[in-house]
Amino acid sequence: MVGSPAEKAGLQPGDRLTNLNDQGPPGTVEGLQKAEIFDDPPLLKVRVERGPVRRAQIRTLTLEPRVLRRMHLPLLYTPPDAPVGVQVLRIPSFKEGRRVGPRVHALVRQAQKQGTRKLIVDLRHGGGGLLQECLMAAGAIIGPAQVNSESRRGPSSAEWTGRRVQLQRDLIITRPWWHASSRSHVLAFPARWHGETVVLVDRGTASCHETMAYLLQRTGIPVLGLPTAGLLSTSVLWRELPGGGALQVSMYRKLDSQGKPMLHRVTPDIRVVDDPQVFAATGHDPALQAAYRRLAVQR
Numbered sequence: 001m002v003g004s005p006a007e008k009a010g011l012q013p014g015d016r017l018t019n020l021n022d023q024g025p026p027g028t029v030e031g032l033q034k035a036e037i038f039d040d041p042p043l044l045k046v047r048v049e050r051g052p053v054r055r056a057q058i059r060t061l062t063l064e065p066r067v068l069r070r071m072h073l074p075l076l077y078t079p080p081d082a083p084v085g086v087q088v089l090r091i092p093s094f095k096e097g098r099r100v101g102p103r104v105h106a107l108v109r110q111a112q113k114q115g116t117r118k119l120i121v122d123l124r125h126g127g128g129g130l131l132q133e134c135l136m137a138a139g140a141i142i143g144p145a146q147v148n149s150e151s152r153r154g155p156s157s158a159e160w161t162g163r164r165v166q167l168q169r170d171l172i173i174t175r176p177w178w179h180a181s182s183r184s185h186v187l188a189f190p191a192r193w194h195g196e197t198v199v200l201v202d203r204g205t206a207s208c209h210e211t212m213a214y215l216l217q218r219t220g221i222p223v224l225g226l227p228t229a230g231l232l233s234t235s236v237l238w239r240e241l242p243g244g245g246a247l248q249v250s251m252y253r254k255l256d257s258q259g260k261p262m263l264h265r266v267t268p269d270i271r272v273v274d275d276p277q278v279f280a281a282t283g284h285d286p287a288l289q290a291a292y293r294r295l296a297v298q299r
Helices: 100-113 131-142 175-181 209-216 276-282 286-297
Strands: 016-020 043-052 057-065 076-079 085-090 118-122 145-151 154-160 162-166 194-201 223-225 234-240 246-255
Touching: 057 100, 076 100, 085 100, 085 286, 100 131, 118 286, 131 145, 131 154, 131 162, 131 209, 145 209, 194 209, 209 223, 223 286
Parallel strands: 085 118, 118 194, 194 223
Antiparallel strands: 016 043, 043 057, 076 085, 145 154, 145 246, 154 162, 234 246
16 A cells, blocks of 8 residues: 555565564464564564565565555556566556546656656456546546446536546436535646556456446557456445445446447456466466566557
8 A cells, every 4th residue: 555664665566475473474374363463562574575486586574553544546666577668557446536546647657757668557456436536547548538327317427638527417426425526626737648558457357447447448458367347337336234234226327438338347358367376376477477478569
Protein backbone atom coordinates (compact mmCIF):
# COMPACT_ATOMS: atom_id res chain seq x y z
CA MET A 1 0.00 0.00 0.00
CA VAL A 2 1.12 3.53 -0.76
CA GLY A 3 2.60 5.13 2.34
CA SER A 4 2.98 1.84 4.21
CA PRO A 5 6.14 0.68 6.02
CA ALA A 6 6.61 -1.91 3.25
CA GLU A 7 6.60 0.73 0.51
CA LYS A 8 8.93 3.02 2.47
CA ALA A 9 11.33 0.08 2.87
CA GLY A 10 11.42 -0.31 -0.92
CA LEU A 11 9.23 -3.40 -1.35
CA GLN A 12 7.23 -3.73 -4.56
CA PRO A 13 4.61 -6.06 -6.09
CA GLY A 14 6.09 -9.47 -6.86
CA ASP A 15 8.51 -9.55 -3.91
CA ARG A 16 8.37 -12.84 -2.01
CA LEU A 17 8.61 -13.07 1.79
CA THR A 18 10.68 -16.17 2.53
CA ASN A 19 11.22 -15.70 6.27
CA LEU A 20 9.24 -14.05 9.04
CA ASN A 21 11.00 -13.07 12.27
CA ASP A 22 13.56 -15.91 11.79
CA GLN A 23 10.79 -18.53 12.05
CA GLY A 24 10.54 -19.73 8.47
CA PRO A 25 8.35 -18.73 5.53
CA PRO A 26 5.00 -17.14 6.51
CA GLY A 27 3.07 -20.05 4.98
CA THR A 28 4.84 -22.58 7.20
CA VAL A 29 4.70 -20.66 10.49
CA GLU A 30 1.76 -22.20 12.30
CA GLY A 31 0.13 -21.39 15.59
CA LEU A 32 2.00 -18.17 16.21
CA GLN A 33 0.35 -15.70 18.52
CA LYS A 34 0.70 -11.97 18.06
CA ALA A 35 2.93 -11.73 21.13
CA GLU A 36 5.27 -14.34 19.63
CA ILE A 37 5.58 -12.53 16.31
CA PHE A 38 5.99 -8.97 17.53
CA ASP A 39 8.35 -7.46 20.06
CA ASP A 40 7.55 -4.45 22.19
CA PRO A 41 7.66 -2.06 20.41
CA PRO A 42 6.39 -4.31 17.62
CA LEU A 43 8.84 -4.99 14.82
CA LEU A 44 8.58 -7.28 11.83
CA LYS A 45 11.78 -8.77 10.41
CA VAL A 46 11.31 -10.19 6.91
CA ARG A 47 13.59 -11.84 4.37
CA VAL A 48 12.61 -10.76 0.87
CA GLU A 49 13.50 -12.28 -2.50
CA ARG A 50 12.95 -10.40 -5.76
CA GLY A 51 13.19 -11.99 -9.18
CA PRO A 52 13.63 -15.62 -10.34
CA VAL A 53 14.89 -17.89 -7.57
CA ARG A 54 18.34 -18.68 -9.00
CA ARG A 55 19.03 -14.98 -9.69
CA ALA A 56 16.99 -13.42 -6.91
CA GLN A 57 17.95 -10.23 -5.13
CA ILE A 58 17.81 -11.02 -1.39
CA ARG A 59 17.29 -8.46 1.36
CA THR A 60 16.49 -8.63 5.07
CA LEU A 61 14.40 -5.73 6.36
CA THR A 62 12.96 -4.68 9.71
CA LEU A 63 9.60 -2.96 9.39
CA GLU A 64 8.25 -0.63 12.06
CA PRO A 65 4.47 -0.22 12.23
CA ARG A 66 2.68 3.05 11.73
CA VAL A 67 -0.95 4.11 11.68
CA LEU A 68 -2.25 4.90 8.20
CA ARG A 69 -5.47 4.98 6.30
CA ARG A 70 -5.94 1.80 4.32
CA MET A 71 -5.77 3.08 0.75
CA HIS A 72 -5.00 0.88 -2.24
CA LEU A 73 -3.60 3.38 -4.72
CA PRO A 74 -1.83 2.77 -8.06
CA LEU A 75 1.89 2.00 -8.12
CA LEU A 76 4.56 2.43 -10.79
CA TYR A 77 7.55 0.10 -10.52
CA THR A 78 10.23 -1.68 -12.50
CA PRO A 79 10.43 -5.50 -12.11
CA PRO A 80 14.00 -6.80 -11.70
CA ASP A 81 13.88 -8.71 -15.00
CA ALA A 82 12.12 -6.03 -17.04
CA PRO A 83 13.73 -5.02 -20.33
CA VAL A 84 15.17 -1.53 -20.53
CA GLY A 85 12.45 1.11 -20.85
CA VAL A 86 9.62 -1.10 -19.50
CA GLN A 87 7.66 -0.34 -16.32
CA VAL A 88 4.52 -1.73 -14.68
CA LEU A 89 1.53 0.40 -13.69
CA ARG A 90 -0.35 -1.60 -11.06
CA ILE A 91 -3.93 -0.49 -10.24
CA PRO A 92 -5.25 -2.54 -7.29
CA SER A 93 -8.53 -0.63 -6.76
CA PHE A 94 -10.76 2.14 -8.07
CA LYS A 95 -12.51 2.63 -4.72
CA GLU A 96 -10.68 5.77 -3.59
CA GLY A 97 -12.74 8.63 -4.97
CA ARG A 98 -10.77 11.52 -6.50
CA ARG A 99 -7.47 9.77 -5.80
CA VAL A 100 -7.03 6.86 -8.21
CA GLY A 101 -7.57 8.66 -11.53
CA PRO A 102 -5.37 11.68 -10.70
CA ARG A 103 -2.62 9.39 -9.39
CA VAL A 104 -2.63 7.33 -12.60
CA HIS A 105 -2.12 10.54 -14.59
CA ALA A 106 0.70 11.58 -12.24
CA LEU A 107 2.39 8.17 -12.59
CA VAL A 108 2.10 8.28 -16.39
CA ARG A 109 3.82 11.68 -16.36
CA GLN A 110 6.47 10.22 -14.04
CA ALA A 111 7.06 7.30 -16.43
CA GLN A 112 7.45 9.70 -19.35
CA LYS A 113 9.98 11.83 -17.44
CA GLN A 114 11.95 8.69 -16.56
CA GLY A 115 12.24 7.75 -20.23
CA THR A 116 9.88 4.77 -20.05
CA ARG A 117 8.91 3.67 -23.56
CA LYS A 118 6.66 0.69 -22.82
CA LEU A 119 4.01 0.28 -20.12
CA ILE A 120 2.37 -2.83 -18.67
CA VAL A 121 -1.00 -1.97 -17.09
CA ASP A 122 -1.57 -4.65 -14.44
CA LEU A 123 -5.28 -5.05 -13.61
CA ARG A 124 -4.98 -8.55 -12.13
CA HIS A 125 -6.97 -9.22 -8.92
CA GLY A 126 -8.68 -5.81 -9.20
CA GLY A 127 -12.25 -5.87 -7.89
CA GLY A 128 -13.52 -2.58 -9.29
CA GLY A 129 -14.72 0.63 -7.66
CA LEU A 130 -15.89 3.99 -9.01
CA LEU A 131 -16.56 4.39 -12.72
CA GLN A 132 -15.34 8.00 -12.67
CA GLU A 133 -11.91 6.89 -11.45
CA CYS A 134 -11.77 4.10 -14.04
CA LEU A 135 -12.59 6.47 -16.90
CA MET A 136 -10.02 9.04 -15.78
CA ALA A 137 -7.38 6.33 -15.41
CA ALA A 138 -8.14 4.88 -18.84
CA GLY A 139 -8.01 8.40 -20.26
CA ALA A 140 -4.35 8.72 -19.29
CA ILE A 141 -3.63 5.86 -21.73
CA ILE A 142 -6.19 6.29 -24.54
CA GLY A 143 -7.58 9.83 -24.26
CA PRO A 144 -11.34 10.62 -24.28
CA ALA A 145 -13.60 7.70 -23.28
CA GLN A 146 -17.26 7.23 -22.48
CA VAL A 147 -19.46 4.60 -20.81
CA ASN A 148 -23.26 4.75 -21.05
CA SER A 149 -25.73 2.94 -18.82
CA GLU A 150 -29.43 2.18 -18.93
CA SER A 151 -31.88 1.23 -16.22
CA ARG A 152 -35.64 1.02 -15.87
CA ARG A 153 -35.62 4.73 -14.96
CA GLY A 154 -33.72 5.82 -18.03
CA PRO A 155 -30.21 6.35 -19.37
CA SER A 156 -27.12 7.87 -17.76
CA SER A 157 -23.53 8.33 -18.84
CA ALA A 158 -20.01 9.08 -17.68
CA GLU A 159 -17.35 10.59 -19.97
CA TRP A 160 -13.69 11.54 -19.75
CA THR A 161 -13.27 14.48 -22.09
CA GLY A 162 -9.49 14.71 -21.86
CA ARG A 163 -9.48 16.99 -18.86
CA ARG A 164 -12.61 16.34 -16.81
CA VAL A 165 -15.09 13.59 -15.93
CA GLN A 166 -18.63 14.55 -16.88
CA LEU A 167 -21.59 12.73 -15.34
CA GLN A 168 -25.10 12.88 -16.71
CA ARG A 169 -27.76 13.04 -14.01
CA ASP A 170 -28.33 9.58 -12.58
CA LEU A 171 -31.97 8.64 -11.95
CA ILE A 172 -31.22 5.84 -9.48
CA ILE A 173 -28.58 7.23 -7.13
CA THR A 174 -30.11 9.17 -4.25
CA ARG A 175 -29.84 12.97 -4.12
CA PRO A 176 -27.23 13.42 -1.33
CA TRP A 177 -24.87 10.87 -2.87
CA TRP A 178 -25.36 12.32 -6.34
CA HIS A 179 -24.50 15.86 -5.29
CA ALA A 180 -21.37 14.58 -3.54
CA SER A 181 -20.22 12.53 -6.52
CA SER A 182 -21.13 14.95 -9.32
CA ARG A 183 -18.95 17.85 -8.24
CA SER A 184 -16.57 18.94 -11.00
CA HIS A 185 -13.70 16.45 -11.33
CA VAL A 186 -11.09 18.32 -13.36
CA LEU A 187 -7.37 17.72 -13.84
CA ALA A 188 -5.22 20.79 -14.38
CA PHE A 189 -2.42 18.79 -16.03
CA PRO A 190 -3.80 15.57 -17.54
CA ALA A 191 -1.34 13.04 -18.91
CA ARG A 192 -1.49 11.26 -22.24
CA TRP A 193 0.59 8.15 -22.83
CA HIS A 194 1.93 7.66 -26.36
CA GLY A 195 4.22 4.67 -25.84
CA GLU A 196 3.51 0.99 -26.36
CA THR A 197 1.16 -0.72 -23.90
CA VAL A 198 -0.16 -4.13 -22.89
CA VAL A 199 -2.76 -5.01 -20.25
CA LEU A 200 -2.74 -7.93 -17.80
CA VAL A 201 -5.99 -9.47 -16.52
CA ASP A 202 -7.08 -12.66 -14.75
CA ARG A 203 -10.22 -14.26 -13.31
CA GLY A 204 -10.09 -11.82 -10.39
CA THR A 205 -10.30 -8.79 -12.70
CA ALA A 206 -13.85 -7.55 -12.13
CA SER A 207 -16.28 -4.67 -12.57
CA CYS A 208 -14.50 -1.34 -13.22
CA HIS A 209 -11.20 -3.14 -13.78
CA GLU A 210 -12.95 -5.06 -16.57
CA THR A 211 -14.27 -1.75 -17.91
CA MET A 212 -10.76 -0.29 -18.15
CA ALA A 213 -9.43 -3.44 -19.82
CA TYR A 214 -12.34 -3.31 -22.28
CA LEU A 215 -11.76 0.36 -23.12
CA LEU A 216 -8.06 -0.20 -23.73
CA GLN A 217 -8.59 -3.39 -25.72
CA ARG A 218 -11.15 -1.63 -27.93
CA THR A 219 -8.48 0.86 -29.04
CA GLY A 220 -6.17 -1.97 -30.12
CA ILE A 221 -4.09 -2.39 -26.97
CA PRO A 222 -3.45 -6.15 -26.48
CA VAL A 223 -4.80 -7.84 -23.34
CA LEU A 224 -2.97 -10.85 -21.86
CA GLY A 225 -4.05 -13.33 -19.20
CA LEU A 226 -7.28 -15.19 -18.47
CA PRO A 227 -10.95 -14.31 -19.15
CA THR A 228 -12.15 -11.80 -16.55
CA ALA A 229 -14.76 -12.28 -13.81
CA GLY A 230 -17.84 -11.45 -15.91
CA LEU A 231 -19.18 -8.26 -14.30
CA LEU A 232 -18.36 -5.99 -17.23
CA SER A 233 -21.88 -5.54 -18.62
CA THR A 234 -23.63 -4.45 -15.40
CA SER A 235 -23.16 -2.17 -12.41
CA VAL A 236 -23.98 -3.69 -9.04
CA LEU A 237 -24.49 -2.53 -5.49
CA TRP A 238 -23.73 -4.71 -2.44
CA ARG A 239 -25.45 -4.46 0.94
CA GLU A 240 -24.57 -6.52 4.00
CA LEU A 241 -27.34 -8.57 5.62
CA PRO A 242 -27.65 -9.79 9.22
CA GLY A 243 -26.01 -13.15 9.82
CA GLY A 244 -23.10 -12.64 7.45
CA GLY A 245 -25.02 -12.63 4.16
CA ALA A 246 -25.11 -10.00 1.45
CA LEU A 247 -27.54 -8.68 -1.15
CA GLN A 248 -26.38 -7.94 -4.70
CA VAL A 249 -28.50 -5.46 -6.64
CA SER A 250 -27.86 -5.05 -10.37
CA MET A 251 -28.66 -1.38 -11.11
CA TYR A 252 -27.61 -0.79 -14.72
CA ARG A 253 -26.74 -2.38 -17.99
CA LYS A 254 -23.56 -0.85 -19.42
CA LEU A 255 -23.36 0.34 -23.02
CA ASP A 256 -20.40 1.49 -25.09
CA SER A 257 -20.16 4.94 -26.71
CA GLN A 258 -22.22 3.67 -29.68
CA GLY A 259 -25.02 2.51 -27.39
CA LYS A 260 -24.29 -1.18 -27.86
CA PRO A 261 -24.34 -3.52 -24.82
CA MET A 262 -20.89 -4.35 -23.49
CA LEU A 263 -19.77 -7.95 -23.34
CA HIS A 264 -20.05 -9.85 -20.06
CA ARG A 265 -16.30 -10.23 -19.71
CA VAL A 266 -13.01 -9.39 -21.40
CA THR A 267 -11.46 -12.21 -23.43
CA PRO A 268 -7.67 -11.80 -23.64
CA ASP A 269 -5.96 -11.54 -27.00
CA ILE A 270 -3.28 -13.86 -25.65
CA ARG A 271 -4.17 -16.46 -23.03
CA VAL A 272 -1.62 -16.82 -20.22
CA VAL A 273 -2.12 -19.13 -17.23
CA ASP A 274 -0.87 -17.46 -14.06
CA ASP A 275 -0.35 -19.89 -11.14
CA PRO A 276 0.44 -18.09 -7.84
CA GLN A 277 1.94 -21.25 -6.33
CA VAL A 278 4.38 -21.60 -9.21
CA PHE A 279 5.31 -17.95 -8.82
CA ALA A 280 5.88 -18.34 -5.09
CA ALA A 281 8.16 -21.33 -5.65
CA THR A 282 10.11 -20.02 -8.63
CA GLY A 283 9.72 -16.24 -8.75
CA HIS A 284 8.70 -16.64 -12.41
CA ASP A 285 5.63 -14.58 -13.42
CA PRO A 286 4.35 -16.05 -16.73
CA ALA A 287 2.05 -13.08 -17.39
CA LEU A 288 4.85 -10.54 -17.05
CA GLN A 289 7.14 -12.65 -19.22
CA ALA A 290 4.43 -12.84 -21.88
CA ALA A 291 4.00 -9.07 -21.66
CA TYR A 292 7.74 -8.56 -22.24
CA ARG A 293 7.59 -10.77 -25.33
CA ARG A 294 4.54 -8.98 -26.70
CA LEU A 295 6.09 -5.56 -26.19
CA ALA A 296 9.28 -6.74 -27.90
CA VAL A 297 7.38 -7.32 -31.15
CA GLN A 298 5.19 -4.19 -31.02
CA ARG A 299 6.09 -1.30 -33.27
